Amino acid sequence: MRALLNIIMTLLAFIVFGQQKESDKQLDEATNLIFTNPEKSARISTRMLQEAKDYPTRITALSKLVNAQMVLGDIGQVIVNCSKGIVMAKENKDTVNQIRFLSMLGNQYQQINMNADAKKNLDEAENLINSAPLPKDLLFIQGNVYNVKGIVFKSELNCEFAIKYFDKALAVYNALPDEEVTLTNRLLIDIQKAHCLESIGKIQEAEQLYTEVLESKNNGLGYNRYFASVGLISIYLKRGELDKAGQLLKTINVNDFIQYDLELTSLYYRSMAEYSYLHKNYQSYLYYFDKYNQTLLNIYKSRDEMIERLVINNTANFIQKTNNNIMWNLVVIVLMIIIFTISSLFFYRFSIKKTVG
Structure with a gap:
């Protein structure tokens, strides 16, 4: 599911900064090389971030850096740099970029299941939106905040709240022009919403959304279309419609995503295991069930490694900051000793002169 989020977040960055005049060829090159x-x-x-002096160039460079790091999957650095972006935007009273970096930070925390931190940043972004409504040409950011917040609630199995925020996101996207980016993101949200509808027993509504996604001619979905496929297969299997499930399974090419998306891979193996079991092909069932369990273990392992790297980076930053503070305190103490010594000598000489006089 990380690929779903990264598509939304990366496209968002291009839309926001596409409105600024990019005169610097190096920043243009950085944009073109992100993927x-x-x-x-x-x-x-x-x-560019290190060399630039003006705020617009620095915040633009930081945005492109964050997007490149998102593509690289370096969640720890994305979190660090999103935090920098929030501070920079606050200092420059830039509400738009503050909202955007808060949204991306919430997204990163959600990916490693740190939902409390995710909601904290997303709530702050939503409060800023409510206090200072975004102009029409930047509504995309608002839709993104609602969407990521819906995903957080979905991951917590709170599907009622998730659907509420998915609907809020869709309302924003529906108000935007029917460009390919907007249409792609509507479909991505429909996939998430359909999963939640299925979870709370609204099977027909979920089936309709999955079907609409699969029938769409949108090429921007890429392999994310398969999320709708496995969702629809799940519904068919629950209803005992094995022929429909089997036909749809044949349309899925696992090699399209096995290297890129562990969550989708796990859903595919689970579908194959369930299909094999219902067909009483127990050898195939055991094979795919083992694949499913191995993929789940890899998901947890990957998530734990991300959290561990984040903790290590935070600890290193804390130690560096502590060392800097210690050095500064030592400098202050030395200066105070020097000042005290000079003052003492001055008063001592003054008192000697006064005594002699």
Whole structure:
């Protein structure tokens, strides 16, 4: 599901900053390389961030750096740099970028199941939106905040609240022009919403949404279309419609996503295991059930590694900050000793002169 989020977040960045005049060729190059060569894009953005003096260039460079790091899957650095972006935006009274970085930060925390931190940042973003409504050309950001918040509630199995926020996001996207980016994101939200509808027993509504996604001609979905496929297969299997499930399973090419999306891979293996079991093909069932369990273990392992890296980075930053504070305190103490010594010598000499006089 991370791919779903990254598509939304990355496209959002282009829309926001596409409204600014990009005169710097290096920043243009960083933009063009985000997907094709994210490492180089990150290097260019980092250099521009360090060299630039004006706020617009620095915040633009930081945005491109964050997007490149999202493509690279470096959640720890994305969190660090989103936090920097929030501070920079606050200092410059830039509500739009504050909302945007809060939204991306919430998204990153959600991906590693740190939902309390995710909601904290998303709530702050939503409060800013409510206090200072965004202009029409930036409504995309508002839709994104609602969507990510819906995903957080979905991951907590609170599907009623999730659907509420998915609907709020769809209301925003429906008010935007029917461009490919907007249509893609509507379909991505429909997939999430359909999953929640299925979870609370609204099977017909879920089936309708899954079907609409699969019948759409939108190419922007890529392999994310398969999320709708496995969702619809789940419904068919529950109803005992094995032929329909089997036909749809044949349309899924696991090689399209096995290297990129562990969650989708696990859903596919689970569907194959259930289909095999209902067909009484127990050998196939055991094979796919084992694949499913292995993928789940990889998901948990990957998530734990991300959290561990985040903790290590935070600890390193804390130690560095502590060391800097210690050094500063030592400098202050030394200066105070010098000042005290000079003052003491001055008063001592003054008192000697006064005594002699």
